[in-house]
Amino acid sequence: MNSLFPSIRIIWFLFMIPSCVFSANDLYKHCSQPFQCGDQRSLLYPFWIPGREDCGHPKFKLDCNTSFAEVSFSSVKFRILDADYITPKIRLARSDFISNVCPHAPLNVSFEDNVLPFGPNTDLLTIYYECNFSREVYTFGGMLGCPSDKSDHKRNYYVTRNLSSPLLQGISSSLNDFKRFCARNVSIPASGPSLNTLQTSPSAENLEKALENGFELGLNQECLMCRGSGGACGxxxxxxxxxxYCLDGTRKGTCGSRKKGKTFLAYIVLVLLCLCLAVGVTLFLILVLTLLVLRRKRSHDLGRENHKTLNPQPKLKALIPLKQYSYVQVKKITKSFAEQVGKGGFGTVYKGTLGDGRMVAVKVLKDSKDNDGGDFINEVASMSQTSHVNIVTLLGFCSEGSKRAIIYEFLENGSLDKFISDQTSMDIDWTTLSRIALGVARGLEYLHHGCKTRIVHFDIKPQNVLLDDNFVPKVSDFGLAKLCEKKESILSMLDTRGTVGYIAPELFSRMYGRVSHKSDVYSYGMLVLEMIGARNKEKAAQTSASNTSSIYFPEWIYKDLEKGDIGRLIEDGIGIEEEELAKKMTLVGLWCIQSSPSDRPAMNRVVEMMEGNLDALDVPPRPVFQIPSMSFEESSTLSEDISGSTDLCSINVA
Incomplete structure (x- = not known):
């Protein structure tokens, strides 16, 4: 009797294998078929309805009781306006704000952007209710006439892009003012084009359209890779x-490369084994196990080869929402690289025109075998996560073999260095200089504090500050940037990055402190001080000639401040307001270049200092630096391994 047990177990094993395969195959077929809910007919992961629990994320259960498909987060409903899984683009809108900008008791809600990440054109629109201002304020957005107004002193306002609009540069009120004087506020995602229209033409009608048009989302990286390998998300x-879910089973990542024919062959082999049990069960079992091991090894090897062949740059998968151009299209946009507008160590910038008539700048990167495209990955990955009036807008990229290019908006006035260099006679008045310095500070504040992932630029200098036709500054060139979580601001640097004259001292020596986002604050301070000195080139040149090369540039500025005299920095005959702007910029610049990173203000504090009164600023302590004895050329290539520090912010967009 006992001799029968091995045979029974063998038969049970042989029949269980195909049943498991069929179960996985059924899940693949079930979850790869789109379903209907309300007016939407082609819905897939992460959405689900009863009976499709395995095909969607638990937090994205749909309500199909009306003519619309809606999903709820914290009791707040969002309506699905469109779902395109090919692009992929999914568009949602808050149901309570559709055709109603004054709903009863609106709530703030935390969106699940780790499942459906916000698209590059999605930004936040904030509405403030029952605000108690002494006067009407329109320049920041607009005022709403909601029925809930309790008196003439209570107002309702909407603010585009959380007070980052260029329309706000003349407004003294800050975001904290609105929170303090308003009973409540609600932040709602909205599309960038709709917000642009609202900024240009503020009105209640355009506000309703912006809310009704909703906002764009994309699929998360896991689902994109799964679908790209032929699987179904669940x-x-x-x-x-x-x-x-794959044809040949389930995976935590992507599907393998096994074909349907091989799966069918496996079923035939299993049936033959069942028929031949009486002849040689043990022999066939050994053979099957051997074949399975070999096939798994081969499938694994083929999967790795196919992944390398089809995805030579897997890190760019995260950039799928951006438009990707071929090299032929890049040549067409630039008319075969006819008009060059800039050149540097990274490559060359050309002027181009898109099919819709928009002017663009096309940066064609040099081939770099040592870097293996690292600067290109850095720049595209960093810029693709930004949307701010003081950050240059990325429009697309090209990655075709060794050909790499970045396409971004074209700015008529070029870079700031053109206006403050010794080789130009063009001057900018103090008011414009101060506005440019404030705009750069707001851009860096957004990179450090406004993004979901903190971005440290590491190369702030006049050449990387671009100016539009209204002299609105935009930070550009993210080739040296690093991304990190906001809570983790300490960086491990194995190489000195940046430009001599703007590099923070901690990048040269650990004795000054750890490398962090405060390194950008130092570079910003040096930029502001250079803008001040460049305003009066003749006096700056005289000062430079009268001092030995060992005197550090900000030190003599500090000596003048101690005496209450900044005459060497500004030209004669300027007004009191302009002199106060120069003093404020000088104090902010000196605070930013403190030798210890902990003594430097964060960029959000820098913005407050630039927007505040001169009387509120103290003279900072004198910076103490130990200048390396080596030349700047030698120091720019210095490399130091900071031991004991974990690389908390290495870029990983794969």
């Missing part, structure tokens, strides 16, 4: 995590 209830 959710494993037992492990509480993402799962990829």
């Amino acid at each position: 959710f494993n209830q037992s492990s509480n995590g993402f799962i990829c």
Whole structure:
């Protein structure tokens, strides 16, 4: 009797294998078929309805009781306006704000952007209710006439892009003022083009359109890779995590390269084994196990080869929402690189025109075998996560073999260095200089504090500050940038990065402190001080000639401040207001270049200092630097391994 047990176990094993395969195959077929809810007919992951629990994320259950498809987060409903899984682009809108900018008791809600990340054109629109201002304020956005107004002193306002609009540069009120004087506020995602229209033509009608048009989302990286490998996205209830359903089973990542024919062959082999049990069960089992091991090894090797062939740059998968151009298209946009507008160590910038008539700048990067495209990955990955009036807008990229190019908006006035260099006679008045310095500070504040992932630029200098036709500054060139979580601001640097004259001292020596986002604050301070000195080139040249090369530039500025005299920095005959602007910029610049990173203000504090009164600023302590004895050329190539520090902010967009 006991001799029968091995045979029974063998038969049970042989029949269980195909049943498991069929179960996985059924899940793949079930979750790869779109379903209908309300007016939407082609819905997939992460959305689900009863009966499709394994095909969607638990937090994205749909309500199909009306003519619309809606999903709820914290009791707030969002309506699905469109779902295109090819692009992929999914568009949602808050149901309570559709055709109603004054709903009853609106709530703030935290959106699940780790499942459906916001698209590059999505930004936040904020509405403030029952604000108690002594006067009407329109320049920052607009005022709403909601029925809930309790008196003439209570107002309702909307603010585009959370007070980052260029329309706000003359407004003294800050975001904290609105929170303090208003009963409540609600931040709502909206599309960038709709907000642009609202900024240009503020009105209640355009506000309603912006809310009704909703906002764009994309699929997260796991689902994109799963679908790209031929799988269907789903959710494993037992492990509480993402799962990829494939024809040959389930995966936590992507599907393998096994073909349907091979799966069918496996079924035939299994049937033959069942028929031949009586002849040689043991022999066939050994053979099957051997074939399975070899096939798995081969499938794994083929999967790795196919992944390398089809995806030579896997890090660019995260950039799918951006428009990707071929090299032929880049040549067409630039008319075969006819008009060069800039050149540097990174490559060459050309002027171009898109099909819709928009002027663009096309940066064609040099081939770099040592870097393996690292600067290109850095720049595209960093810029693709930004949307701010003081950050240059990325429009697309090209990655075709060794050909790499970045396409971004074209700015008529070029870079700031053109206006403050010794080789130009063009001057900018103090008011414009101060506005440019404030705009750069707001851009850096957004990179450090406004993005979901903190971005440290590491190369702030006049050449990387571009100016539009209204002299609105935009930070550009993210080739040296690093990304990190906001809580983790300490960086491990194995190489000195930046430009001599703007590099923070901690990048040269650990004795000054750890490398962090405060390194950008130092570079910003040096930029502001250079802008001040460049305003009066003749006096700056005299000062430079009268001092030995060992005197550090900000030190003699500090000596003048101690005496209450900044005559060497500004030209004769300027007004009191302009002199106060020069003094304020000088104090802010000196605070930013403190030798210890902990003594420098964060960029949000720098913005407050630039917007505040001169009387509120103290003279900072004298910076103490130990200038390296080596030349600047030698120091620019210095490399130091900071031991004991974990690389908390290395770029990983794969």
